[in-house]
Amino acid sequence: MKQVIADHALLPEGWRNNVLLEWDDNGLLTRVIPDSDAVALAVTGTVLPGIANLHSHAFQRAMAGLTEFRSNPNDSFWSWRTLMYKFAGKLAPADLKAIAVQLYIEMLQAGYTSVCEFHYLHHDKDGKPYANPAENLVCLIEAAQEVGIGLTLLPVMYQYSGFGAQAPHAGQARFINSPEWIIDVLQRLQAAHPQHAGLRYGVAPHSLRAVSPQSLLQLLTLLGQWDAQAPVHIHIAEQNKEVEDCVAALSARPVAWLLENVEVDRRWCLVHATHMTTAETEKLARSGAVAGICPTTEANLGDGIFNGVAYAGADGVWGIGSDSHISTSVSEELRLYEYSQRLQHRQRNMLVGSGNDGAAVGGYLYRQALRGGAAASGRPVGGLEIGQRADLLVLDPLHADLSGKHGDQLLDSFVFCQHGQTPVRDVMVGGHWVIRDHKHGRQEQSATAYAGAMKKLLD
Numbered sequence: 001m002k003q004v005i006a007d008h009a010l011l012p013e014g015w016r017n018n019v020l021l022e023w024d025d026n027g028l029l030t031r032v033i034p035d036s037d038a039v040a041l042a043v044t045g046t047v048l049p050g051i052a053n054l055h056s057h058a059f060q061r062a063m064a065g066l067t068e069f070r071s072n073p074n075d076s077f078w079s080w081r082t083l084m085y086k087f088a089g090k091l092a093p094a095d096l097k098a099i100a101v102q103l104y105i106e107m108l109q110a111g112y113t114s115v116c117e118f119h120y121l122h123h124d125k126d127g128k129p130y131a132n133p134a135e136n137l138v139c140l141i142e143a144a145q146e147v148g149i150g151l152t153l154l155p156v157m158y159q160y161s162g163f164g165a166q167a168p169h170a171g172q173a174r175f176i177n178s179p180e181w182i183i184d185v186l187q188r189l190q191a192a193h194p195q196h197a198g199l200r201y202g203v204a205p206h207s208l209r210a211v212s213p214q215s216l217l218q219l220l221t222l223l224g225q226w227d228a229q230a231p232v233h234i235h236i237a238e239q240n241k242e243v244e245d246c247v248a249a250l251s252a253r254p255v256a257w258l259l260e261n262v263e264v265d266r267r268w269c270l271v272h273a274t275h276m277t278t279a280e281t282e283k284l285a286r287s288g289a290v291a292g293i294c295p296t297t298e299a300n301l302g303d304g305i306f307n308g309v310a311y312a313g314a315d316g317v318w319g320i321g322s323d324s325h326i327s328t329s330v331s332e333e334l335r336l337y338e339y340s341q342r343l344q345h346r347q348r349n350m351l352v353g354s355g356n357d358g359a360a361v362g363g364y365l366y367r368q369a370l371r372g373g374a375a376a377s378g379r380p381v382g383g384l385e386i387g388q389r390a391d392l393l394v395l396d397p398l399h400a401d402l403s404g405k406h407g408d409q410l411l412d413s414f415v416f417c418q419h420g421q422t423p424v425r426d427v428m429v430g431g432h433w434v435i436r437d438h439k440h441g442r443q444e445q446s447a448t449a450y451a452g453a454m455k456k457l458l459d
Contacts, residue, residue: 055321
């Protein structure tokens with residue numbers, strides 16, 4: 001039967017006991033009943049709704065650990081990007097799929113049940129189109145299906161190397177396309193791999209520096225004709241140089257320009273948005289768009305610190321992503337986000353929203369990441385309630401970090417403790433168990449394929 005009884009579960013209204021969860025053939029919850037005496041498969045342990053990872057470049061998982069050497073006295077995002085281009089130039093579709101399968105298994109084991117894939121590696125190694133323009137995008141769909149993770153796939157529009165429509169350079173040859181190309185590839189994907197509860201399509205204009213104002217507006221017009229509710233993600237205000245170049249080219253800071261010139265709403269996810277003024281921060285919060293925070297990657301690249309305290313105080317919507325995948329840990333992203341605010345302000349327990357003195361920080365972080373991730377994914381993955389997907393985590397009650405803990409103490413411990421193996425013991429996605437006792441059924445096969453791909457790429 002498509003149902004379980006959870007000992008303890010986090011529902012939208014709070015913590016409840018003996019919760020009956022029942023779902024349909026599409027993996028959507030049809031009944032959520034606390035204090036139930038129904039007879040069903042018992043789930044021993046604390047049940048949490050699964051979180052969406054709102055920003056992923058899957059191929060960069062294979063780069064983890066390969067850029068940690070000083071190649072430039074002014075090493076920064078920009079010098080890292082040069083190395084990334086060289087690595088991206090080597091990848092074949094089979095390599096991409098092997099990397100994505102490995103990555104998606106790791107995400108599930110860490111507690112992510114969905115991922116938003118911001119994909120810009122479109123063409124062959126010489127920049128020539130594949131016979132099927134969606135070749136690499138299909139690899140990502142197949143990887144997600146084989147592993148069992150929910151997917152929001154965002155083909156990236158990429159046209160220029162910098163503001164002012166600067167010509168792309170050789171390292172970007174595999175990325176370049178147009179608004180028409182994006183819509184054509186979405187139509188191809190929809191025909192061959194129709195959207196369903198576990199698969200959603202959207203678009204991602206890469207950044208204001210990589211598209212023109214005209215092509216951005218054209219893409220949004222075409223998208224509105226194809227699917228007016230499709231998610232839209234964009235990199236923005238990640239580095240100071242980007243902000244300075246935007247001011248020089250468009251006479252406005254990136255976030256301010258976007259909010260002034262485009263109808264930004266809840267369909268949008270502004271990834272990073274690291275460098276914003278107070279006015280930009282407050283206006284972004286009012287728009288209903290999601291700020292996509294990627295703390296481990298932003299720290300690794302030296303991007304800067306998002307103004308989380310002000311944004312939380314303005315009730316802004318946000319979620320987390322693992323971006324370049326130096327880490328795939330839900331708890332590490334949330335913990336580093338809070339710690340970045342503590343280091344910035346030299347105080348403790350900073351992220352609790354507006355007017356929430358006495359609130360549990362881990363509880364706030366988890367609930368907000370759940371809300372923002374669901375919004376950014378454009379899929380029904382917002383929690384354990386009717387109409388949402390049966391995506392859930394089971395925390396091991398025997399894990400030392402959880403001993404004697406109850407309610408939001410469990411979330412605080414999940415986020416801020418890190419001792420031994422993750423407490424995420426089992427994971428269900430769309431009503432199917434994909435992780436049991438920390439293990440995925442394909443993890444050994446995946447590890448072998450991933451090792452083969454890495455050997456080829458690094459030889």
